[in-house]
């Protein structure tokens with residue numbers, strides 16, 4: 001279930017020439033329009049906004065509102081991935097920054113599975129999705145995890161700025177500096193931490209036992225492998241500075257050192 005590619009292709013070279021993109025004008029870096037086709041970007045944002053509006057709009061009419069919260073969170077997540085990149089890292093923004101295109105069948109399959117689990121169990125046994133008692137506590141905890149996970153993910157992307165890239169970098173670029181401030185002082189991989197708990201929080205909101213286990217296993221494996229590879233390159237790029245940073249910080253995803 002890949003949310004972020006580890007493709008080594010380079011989409012992010014920043015230059016200041018007038019004839020190539022992205023371009024710097026009056027000290028402001030503008031995104032490469034050839035990778036951010038306005039029709040595709042506006043249409044994607046419009047559709048995300050409409051779906052979000054529909055699911056917010058019919059919240060008052062429903063007894064079990066968790067599916068609405070799930071879809072609203074998905075729309076907000078994909079919008080924010082593009083928006084935060086465009087705002088704080090315009091040299092690397094790309095239509096793929098929505099993390100909607102080319103995410104793989106596994107990503108779509110996992111969310112479809114989660115929604116189906118909830119709908120099927122609710123249809124067969126409506127009481128399984130009550131919001132009373134301990135189930136209410138699980139749903140509330142899930143909402144808190146989802147919101148905090150999203151905030152941590154977005155804040156990490158803002159803090160890392162031009163050092164953040166959805167594509168794992170295998171070559172050091174000129175504008176890539178080691179980030180150790182803000183959330184990075186407390187978490188070694190805050191955007192992965194945020195995404196991990198955001199996704200598990202959503203399964204708690206749906207009261208989905210199977211999907212919770214599925215998401216926890218698949219995401220843990222994905223981030224464990226990803227962090228291992230990412231850190232090998234970060235040691236190559238920043239040497240002892242990264243080794244020292246690593247020894248002073250934790251990932252805070254269970255069982256990932």
Ligand SMILES: C[S@@+](CC[C@H](N)C(=O)[O-])C[C@H]1O[C@@H](n2cnc3c(N)ncnc32)[C@H](O)[C@@H]1O
Nearest residue numbers: 156163165166168169177178179189190191192
């Ligand atoms: C999707 S970003 C994720 C960043 C970080 N792993 C996180 O979870 O917040 C991946 C890119 O961030 C870069 N990166 C990761 N940690 C970094 C740090 N502390 N300082 C600078 N670059 C970092 C890696 O080189 C990689 O190309």
